[in-house]
Amino acid sequence: xxxxxxxxxxKAVDKRKTGEAVLPHARPGSALHLRISDIMIAVxxxxxxxxxxxxxxxxxxxVAPSDPDAAVAAxxxxxxxxxxxxxxxxxxxxxxxxxxxxxxxxxxSSMSLGPxxxxxxxxxxxxxxxxxxLRRACFQSAQGLWPLEYPLDxxxxxxxxxxxxxxxxxxxxxADASGxxxxxxxxxGAGKTTMARLWEGVPGITVLSDDRVILxxxxxxxxxxxxxxxxxxxLAEPASAPLTGVFFLEHxxxxxxxxxxxxxxxxxxxxxxxxPFFDRAGLDFTLKFLGELVAEVPCxxxxxxxxxxxxxxxxxxxxxx
Amino acid sequence: xxxxxxxxxxxxxxxxxxxxxxxxxxKPEEAVLGGCKITSSFGPTAVNCKPGGLNCSGxxx
Numbered sequence: 001x002x003x004x005x006x007x008x009x010x011k012a013v014d015k016r017k018t019g020e021a022v023l024p025h026a027r028p029g030s031a032l033h034l035r036i037s038d039i040m041i042a043v044x045x046x047x048x049x050x051x052x053x054x055x056x057x058x059x060x061x062x063v064a065p066s067d068p069d070a071a072v073a074a075x076x077x078x079x080x081x082x083x084x085x086x087x088x089x090x091x092x093x094x095x096x097x098x099x100x101x102x103x104x105x106x107x108x109s110s111m112s113l114g115p116x117x118x119x120x121x122x123x124x125x126x127x128x129x130x131x132x133x134l135r136r137a138c139f140q141s142a143q144g145l146w147p148l149e150y151p152l153d154x155x156x157x158x159x160x161x162x163x164x165x166x167x168x169x170x171x172x173x174x175a176d177a178s179g180x181x182x183x184x185x186x187x188x189g190a191g192k193t194t195m196a197r198l199w200e201g202v203p204g205i206t207v208l209s210d211d212r213v214i215l216x217x218x219x220x221x222x223x224x225x226x227x228x229x230x231x232x233x234x235l236a237e238p239a240s241a242p243l244t245g246v247f248f249l250e251h252x253x254x255x256x257x258x259x260x261x262x263x264x265x266x267x268x269x270x271x272x273x274x275x276p277f278f279d280r281a282g283l284d285f286t287l288k289f290l291g292e293l294v295a296e297v298p299c300x301x302x303x304x305x306x307x308x309x310x311x312x313x314x315x316x317x318x319x320x321x
Numbered sequence: 322x323x324x325x326x327x328x329x330x331x332x333x334x335x336x337x338x339x340x341x342x343x344x345x346x347x348k349p350e351e352a353v354l355g356g357c358k359i360t361s362s363f364g365p366t367a368v369n370c371k372p373g374g375l376n377c378s379g380x381x382x
Contacts, residue, residue, distance in 0.1 A: 093355025151354040158354070170351065187348050264343065271345045274354060 035063045035238065037214035037225035039160055042068035043147055046075040050134075053144025057236040058153075058228040070127055070160060074147035077133040079120030082107055089278035095151065097278055106155060113138055121152055127159035154229060157214070158274055162282030166216035167289055170272040172196045172231075173213035173224045173241070177204030180318050181224045181241030183213060184302070185272045186249035193232045194306050195249065200235070202311060207235040215243065215293065222293055244321055245298050247314065252303030255313040265299035266290050
C-alpha cells in the first residue's frame, strides 16, 4: 500500500517571484551571474571585445545580479607559465594547479591547441574572487565564450563547496512527485543516464541532473541541487529537493535493495565525489560532511534491471521512508 | 521497573565483527575533473574533445 502523497517540496528557482530575469546574452564588458546550489558566482568581462556566452544547460542557472560568493574577472592576456616548483597538483588532463604563495593558480593547456596554455585562472585562498586570463588566439571571440568553461566552473565550485558548504557527487538526482529527493550514485557506466530516462516520463517528477548533483546541509537537513553539468541525457535543472535516500547503482537482473551504513556508505560516496585532492582542509571537510550525511540519510546499494519497474520499486521504498 | 545501567548497555551492545578491508573503486580520471566531459561545449575544450583539433592561431608548435 502506498502512503498518501505529501506536499511537494521541490524548490525551483522562481524568477517571476524574485523579479529576476534570465539574461539571454551578455554584451562586451558586462557580467553574467550564476546561481548553482544557492552559491552565487559573478563573471565579469573586464574588457571590450570579450563577449560572454554560456551553453544551453548553464543558461538555466543564470540569475539577476546579487552579492556573489565568488567574483571572477575575465580578460585577454598571456596565461603564462608557472614555476614548476609551485606545482601542487597535476590532473593528468588539461589542467594543473600551482600555488603562488597562498593563491590557487590553474593552468589549462591542450596539445590539440598548441604548446602554450590557452587559459589561466588565479583564485584567492577561499575562492571568493579570482581572475581568468584567456589567450585570444585560442578563442573565436565573435561567437562569445565562457571563461569558466568546463572544467574550471566545476573546479571553482569544488573549491567553494569544500570550504564548509557541501560536496558534489557523480549521481543522478530525482525529485519525485511528492518532492522527495532520490540520489542515484555511480561512476560512468553505472546506470545514471538509464535511471534518469526511466524516471523522465513519470508525471510530476523533476530530474535535477543525470550526472552531477550537489549536496548541502540547509537548515539542519541535507538537500540536493541540480547542476549544469549533465550527462548523456542532457538533463539539468536549477532546482533542489530534500535528500530522502541515497542509492549506489549496480546493474542487476532484478531489483534489489541492500542497506549500507557507516564507512561502507561513506567510502562509496567519497569514491563518486569530486573532492579537492590537493587541499588537506577541503578533504577533511568533505570526509566529515559525507560521514554526517550517511549517518542521517538512508543509504542502499540498488541493483536494478533497466525497466520501468525499477522506478516503482524505489518509489515503494521512498513512500515508506 | 528500572534496569541497571550496566545491564542496559549489555542489551544494546553490538556483536563483534572482525575488521575487514574492502576496496572501493576510484576512477581518478573522473574524480579529478581532468578531461573532456560535455561534448556540446563550444570553447577550446570542445576542440580538445575531438581528435585532431585545430591549433590556436598564432601559437608556435
